Amino acid sequence: MYPEVYFAKIKQEIKRALGVFYYPSFKINKIFDNKPKFIILVYHSIHPRHPWSISPNKFEEQIKFISSNYPILSLGDFFNFKENSISITFDDGYEDNFYYALPILKKYNLNATFFICSGFITKEIDIAKDGPYKGLRPLTIEMIKEMKKEGMNFGSHTHAHPILSKVSLSQAKEDIHKSKIILESILEEKINLFAYPFGQLNTFNDNIISVLKEEGFQLSCSTIWGNNNKHTNPFILRRIRIDPMDTLRDFKDKIEGKWDFIKWFHYLKWIT
Template sequence: MVCIFATYTGYQYINRSKTNKKGLIILTYHSISNEIEPDETVTPEEFERQLHYIKKNYKVISLEEAVGYLKTDFEKISGSIVITFDDGYSDNYHNAYPLLKKYNFPATIFLVSDFIENNGNKYLSLSQVNEMKNNNISFGSHTISHRILARLTNEEVVKEIKDSKDVLESKLSKKISSFAYPIGTRADFNDETMEIVKTCKYACACSNMYGMNGKNADIFALKRIGIETTDNFFIFKKKLNGALNILSFKDTKFFQKLKRIFF
């Protein structure tokens, strides 16, 4: 349904759109691997192609730097991209990290605290995290267990948000200032969730609502652009230049109501 709407309303716009560098772009990656699972997996070869394109056309800044600009000096955001990863897959260390170092790009990885060293080799180990934290990679919280926060009681939400921060700060011996909502659509967190994030003294929070972040962006509901397995290079470039911002309609209350009715 989303694709049909986007194709019908946006095809001509996509083809004539030029690069839009006025808003902050935050990219969401998950797994960087040749094993195409989950759906958000990007191969190392494609990931490097994307990084090479970014290097030529944008400037990559850290999430912390971006939040500072959003608060005080939005004009410095122009042409900037932030790179983030959700869940903390071990291939972020084996496949993404060497390429990020090659291009000298900072990135933020959002960790599920219970997954560290508790899921075999699927997720990052503490030693891998500690190596990366000293080499231009920052870490944020993605809760304790990756449960959808909007479905939990307030007490459970506080535990997921606060305890994950405490655990990560203890393990990494470093302040954790950023948070990412699990799944991250507007249906997966609410205003109460955002208030709890603020109360727990995070500096910002990332959603997976689609789009760029403008001058009045809510730093506790930052939009991101997800990079998926099915994105060819043409689609990747169009996501970056704003031609596919029409996809942000799927995060509106109207669409969420339609989704509940029909799906």
């Protein structure tokens, strides 16, 4: 077993255990906060064999559950959702999204938003050179066009996948602009959705948000844990990350907010 997977399994057990302690707070929150929620799920890779990917069977089980229990909306519907709703997103642009996620999304007649790292698909940058997604290949331009035909939405995930707050503002601006131009020429449509690479609180700031607004983006997803309501800043949308070791029970609990204590651990970094 890969050490990453081993540690992830231990972390998962810790999170499940903490969920028990958090349960009373979850119940209390539910009484005082009954505003409609816009829940955004974030996936990366769907693959039957890669150790860090979610298996297609598990993905289908999750999609089946949400499609029969919640309205599934496009990300742009954040601006006019009326009840608890879910939107599905994928980061990076892995080839397996086409082979394994697309057929399942089609089967349930759903759409999702794919945040593409443009330098990855043009093969200028290999974001899967190492790390948990090591060895995974990018979507091709033909696959992206095919997915668009099937009703999928696309957004930018930068060109070179930098930590935007750690490079100079002009570099960040250039990278964001480049990815937007490349994706717009492939898809022949305006790209106005964005997702920050890594996406934690310290990976973007007000200057980056200003650049996104200048470039014509309408909303941006972070990976800050949680759901969204009408008052959430559309440039700091929160998402719920779905992991390979999630059972269907974990998945349901995450969506319902029983794992919302995870947002506190972002400050401690090690657990998420």
